[in-house]
Amino acid sequence: MIQANPLRPIARLRGISHCFGRPPHRLEVLRDVELSIVAGEMTLIMGPSGSGKTTLLSIMGLLIRPTHGTVELHGCDLTEWSESKLPAARRTHVSFIFQAFNLLSALTASENVQVALGLQGVDGQDAARGADDLLARVGLGDRAGHKPSQLSCGQQQRVAIARALASPAPLLLADEPTGNLDSSNANDVVSLLQSLARQEGRAVVVVTHDPRLEKFADRIICLEDGRVVTDRRGIS
Amino acid sequence: MISIARRNLFHNKLRLASAVVGIAFSVLLVTCFVGLYLACARHTSGLIDNAGADLWIMSPGTQSVDLGESISIRRLYQAMAAPGAEWAEPLIVQFSRWRMPDGRREVATIVGLTPGTRLNLPWGASAGIPEALRQPNGVIIDERERRRFGSASRKLAIGDEAEILDSRASVTGFSEGVGSFTTIPYVFTSHRHAERFTLGGTGRTTFVLVKCLPNHPVEAVRQWIEGRLPNVDVLTAQKFADLTRRYWLYGTGVGACIIFTAVLGLIVGFIMVSQTIYSSTMSKLAEYGTLKAMGMSNVALSRIVFTQALMLGLLSYGVGIGLAVALARFTASSNLNIDTPIWLIALMLLVTLATCTAASVTSVLRVFRLPPASVFRS
Numbered sequence: 001m002i003q004a005n006p007l008r009p010i011a012r013l014r015g016i017s018h019c020f021g022r023p024p025h026r027l028e029v030l031r032d033v034e035l036s037i038v039a040g041e042m043t044l045i046m047g048p049s050g051s052g053k054t055t056l057l058s059i060m061g062l063l064i065r066p067t068h069g070t071v072e073l074h075g076c077d078l079t080e081w082s083e084s085k086l087p088a089a090r091r092t093h094v095s096f097i098f099q100a101f102n103l104l105s106a107l108t109a110s111e112n113v114q115v116a117l118g119l120q121g122v123d124g125q126d127a128a129r130g131a132d133d134l135l136a137r138v139g140l141g142d143r144a145g146h147k148p149s150q151l152s153c154g155q156q157q158r159v160a161i162a163r164a165l166a167s168p169a170p171l172l173l174a175d176e177p178t179g180n181l182d183s184s185n186a187n188d189v190v191s192l193l194q195s196l197a198r199q200e201g202r203a204v205v206v207v208t209h210d211p212r213l214e215k216f217a218d219r220i221i222c223l224e225d226g227r228v229v230t231d232r233r234g235i236s
Numbered sequence: 237m238i239s240i241a242r243r244n245l246f247h248n249k250l251r252l253a254s255a256v257v258g259i260a261f262s263v264l265l266v267t268c269f270v271g272l273y274l275a276c277a278r279h280t281s282g283l284i285d286n287a288g289a290d291l292w293i294m295s296p297g298t299q300s301v302d303l304g305e306s307i308s309i310r311r312l313y314q315a316m317a318a319p320g321a322e323w324a325e326p327l328i329v330q331f332s333r334w335r336m337p338d339g340r341r342e343v344a345t346i347v348g349l350t351p352g353t354r355l356n357l358p359w360g361a362s363a364g365i366p367e368a369l370r371q372p373n374g375v376i377i378d379e380r381e382r383r384r385f386g387s388a389s390r391k392l393a394i395g396d397e398a399e400i401l402d403s404r405a406s407v408t409g410f411s412e413g414v415g416s417f418t419t420i421p422y423v424f425t426s427h428r429h430a431e432r433f434t435l436g437g438t439g440r441t442t443f444v445l446v447k448c449l450p451n452h453p454v455e456a457v458r459q460w461i462e463g464r465l466p467n468v469d470v471l472t473a474q475k476f477a478d479l480t481r482r483y484w485l486y487g488t489g490v491g492a493c494i495i496f497t498a499v500l501g502l503i504v505g506f507i508m509v510s511q512t513i514y515s516s517t518m519s520k521l522a523e524y525g526t527l528k529a530m531g532m533s534n535v536a537l538s539r540i541v542f543t544q545a546l547m548l549g550l551l552s553y554g555v556g557i558g559l560a561v562a563l564a565r566f567t568a569s570s571n572l573n574i575d576t577p578i579w580l581i582a583l584m585l586l587v588t589l590a591t592c593t594a595a596s597v598t599s600v601l602r603v604f605r606l607p608p609a610s611v612f613r614s
Contacts, residue, residue, distance in 0.1 A: 054612045063529055063609035084533075090608075091531030102526040102611060104240065106247035115240065119531055167530075175612050 009036040009072075010170045010203040011060055016069035018055055018226075029055045030066070031226040039170060042197040042204040044213055044234070047223035053207040054175060056223065060205065061094045061173045062086050073171065091119055095164040097193075099176035101156040103148040109135060109159045110144035116166035134162040138192060154185030161192055172196060174206045178213065190216045240527075241543035244520060255512040256552045259588075262505025263556025264563070267584050268574055269498035271564060273491060275573035280417040280484040281477035283329065283347070286359035289445035290454045291315075292476045293461065293468050300483040301476065302345060302418065304329055304443055306436035311465055312444045318461050320452030325350050326427055326441035327357075330434035331420070335399040338387050344377075344423045345416060346400065348430020348441075355445060358411035358424045368409030369426050375400070376409040376424040380569055385421070400433040415573060417484050502591065510595035513545045517599035524603050525611040538600040542593060549592030553585055560584075 016033040019026050029052040037043055037060070045053050058064045059071060062078060070079045073093040081089060095116075103112050113131035117123075122130055135144050138158040148156050157177060164172055174193060178186035190206075194216045197204040206213065214220060217234035245252060278285070283301050284292065293315055295305040306328075315324040328348030335341050349357055351370045358365065358376060368374050377385060377392065386392035396407045400423070414422055423433075431438050448457045454472055462470040471479065485491025517524070524537055561581070564574040 058609040058612060061529070063611070064607070087528070087531045087533045089531075090529065096526075096529050096611070098526070098611060100522070102522060104243075104523050104526075105520075106243035107240070111243070115527070116530060 010039050010074065011035075011037040011205075012072040012075075013056075013060065014070045014072070016056070016059060016066045016071070018052070018059065018064070019067045029226050030059070033069070033226075033228055035221070035228065035231075037171065037203045037205055039203050040197055040201045041218040042194050042206065042216060042234075043219040043221060044217040045205060045207045045221050045223060046209070046211075046214075047229075049209075051223040052226040053223055057173050057175055057205065057207050060171070061096060062090050091167065091169075093169050094171050094173060095167040095169045097157070097160050097164050097172065097174035097177045099179040101148070101153075101160045101180075103156055103159055103163070105148055108145050108147055109140060109151065109155075109162075112148075112159055113163050113166050116163045120167060122166075130166065131162070134165050135159070137165065138162045152185075153180050154182070154188065157181060157185070157189050158192070161189065161196075165196070170202055172202050172204045174204065176208055176210075177206060178208065178210055183212065186210070186212065239543075241540045241547060244516065244540070245544050245547050251512075251516070252548075255508065255548060256555060258508040258512070259505055259548065259552030259592075260556035260559065262501050262508060263553055263584060263588055264559045265501030266498050266505065266587070267557060267560035267576065267580065268563060269494050269501060270580060270584075271560065271574035271576050272572075273485070273494045273498070274575035274577070274580070276417055276485060276490065276494065277481050278575060279415050279573065281480045282359070282414070282416065283357070283422070284473050284477040284480060286356050287327070287445060287473070288354075288356040288447070289325075289473055290448045291446040291458050291461065291470055291472060293444040293446065293465065293470050294442070294476075296467060296469050298469060299487070300480045301329060301443075302331070302416070302480075303483075306330075306440040306442055307444070307468060309439050309441050311468060312441065314465050315444050315446050315461055318446065318457055318464075320448050320457040320460070322447045322449045323354060324444055324446045325353060325355055327355070327443040327445055328427060328430040328434060328436060329442045330430070330436055332401050332423075332434050334385065334405075334423070336385065336387060337397065342385060343420050344400070345418075345420050346430050346433045347422050347424045348427040348434075349424060351426050354447070358414045358422065360411065360413035365409050365411070365424075369424065371406065371408045373404050373406045373429060374408035374425060375405045375429070376411055377407060378414045378421055379410045379412050380415070381421045382410070401435070403429075403432045405429070405433065502587070505588075506591050506595050509545065509549065509592050510598060512548065513541065513592075513596045513599045514602070516544065517541060517602060521602075521606060522611065525606055525608060528606060528608040529611045534604050537603050541596050541600050541603060545592040545596035545599075546589055549588045553588040556588075557581055557584055 013035040016030055018030040019028045021027050047053050059066050070077050078089055110131040113134050114127040117127040117130050132144055135141055138161050140158050177189055190213050193204050196202045220232055220234050222230040293311055295307050298304045312324055312326050330346050332344055332346045334344040368376050382391040398405050448454050458470050561576050564576045
């Protein structure tokens with residue numbers, strides 16, 4: 001269980017701008033974005049293609065550095081951290097869920113989760129037990145020995161969620177987590193993410209095109225042309 | 237932690253099998269050609285290395301033990317007078333013509349020894365060789381030549397007769413494991429018979445071999461003989477063996493050809509490993525990106541790639557070296573010899589692992605340069 005103060009921002013983005021390429025082909029994808037993500041909430045980031053949603057997620061997840069602005073996680077400005085320190089920062093502060101699940105195809109569901117536990121320093125029998133517990137939490141206790149190719153899309157995404165849960169990171173970033181799922185599986189997955197925010201106090205940020213997810217969100221941010229155009233409370 | 241490298245390697249068994257076959261073949265190729273080179277080197281100087289003499293006296297300009305010209309037998313007595321010489325013996329080594337009863341002809345290298353010789357010739361010999369040399373017209377030939385020098389219906393046997401340079405010869409013994417680089421067999425006989433079996437003539441020999449007394453420096457004896465015997469070269473056994481090996485292996489281009497093929501095998505192996513590891517890395521790039529996003533360091537990721545390459549190398553080495561040793565054993569009794577000494581087997585392990593490590597550098601660099609944000613593009 002993450003012990004987080006619900007009012008305290010987990011992530012704070014100040015004056016974030018980001019450009020790809022060089023002049024004259026320079027493309028500005030984010031412009032002066034100010035954002036605070038607090039614990040215990042599920043935040044949706046929505047917007048048309050090319051509006052900068054995934055870039056914003058990458059910056060928040062310390063995967064790319066913004067051209068301008070600062071990223072604070074747990075009150076610590078990580079913008080200028082060296083490349084060699086960033087992997088450790090990601091292990092501590094962030095976990096990810098991807099649209100294509102990105103499970104390691106050669107490993108079983110349990111082993112995929114064990115790899116994430118291994119990155120947290122949990123090994124051997126402890127990791128195996130931990131993986132079984134996490135898979136049981138996402139309803140896949142009986143699929144621990146299956147490889148990704150033997151699981152349905154919904155099951156694979158739940159393994160990916162179990163893997164994300166292996167990290168105690170308070171910030172969980174999900175890129176189109178329902179993009180490859182049917183509506184039934186999509187509902188299950190989003191409900192699970194919602195419960196992680198509400199019951200565990202994690203800050204869950206979901207990038208999506210899917211309007212069906214709005215009913216689960218505590219907060220909905222809309223981006224257009226790299227700018228935050230609306231930032232409103234959800235209806236859940 | 238879970239061995240991702242091992243799981244990745246064994247995940248696609250078909251790809252693994254094809255990679256192992258390719259690399260194992262390269263290991264086999266390189267081991268066999270280096271082994272062939274070693275066997276050739278051993279065969280070229282086999283007579284010198286096994287004779288047990290310290291000094292070889294020969295006609296000037298002799299480049300190989302198989303290509304010596306005759307010198308006077310008086311050189312034997314002059315050499316025996318050298319201070320520090322324990323004993324000296326004449327040795328005829330000359331090509332000649334062997335005619336079988338059915339009229340077929342083969343070339344043989346006649347090696348004429350003093351009966352009761354102190355030379356360790358023929359080496360690896362069967363029992364009863366000294367007596368065999370004393371028998372009238374007696375000759376000794378290697379076991380492996382019994383079929384080639386036999387008749388169409390049966391292999392050569394003790395008591396069989398043949399003609400060597402129009403003189404009658406009788407097979408009185410068989411040696412074992414005595415081969416030559418040219419595959420022309422050494423036929424051992426007494427010095428007296430060898431004079432008849434070759435064109436050297438009586439009162440002549442091809443070499444005079446000298447054994448030095450234990451406490452006398454070989455070089456001093458060599459210089460003494462060289463200073464007093466006219467029109468001869470006097471070489472230490474080591475130097476003459478080197479000269480012979482150089483002549484056959486490099487003078488004829490055979491050695492260079494074998495080395496070139498071995499290097500080619502090494503290059504093929506390098507490309508095979510490189511391609512296999514690189515294509516495997518590329519197919520898992522999204523997974524490496526995911527691990528990077530999850531906080532795995534570049535060092536840990538490169539360890540996975542290197543480990544995968546080393547495991548592939550070890551597996552392929554096991555198959556390749558096993559086949560090479562089996563092939564070496566299979567050909568041991570033929571004229572095509574492959575030497576696989578333990579140091580070569582160990583060296584091949586190092587070469588294979590070094591090749592695999594070097595071949596995976598490109599893949600490691602690709603993983604190093606992989607931006608972690610690429611994980612969102614898949």
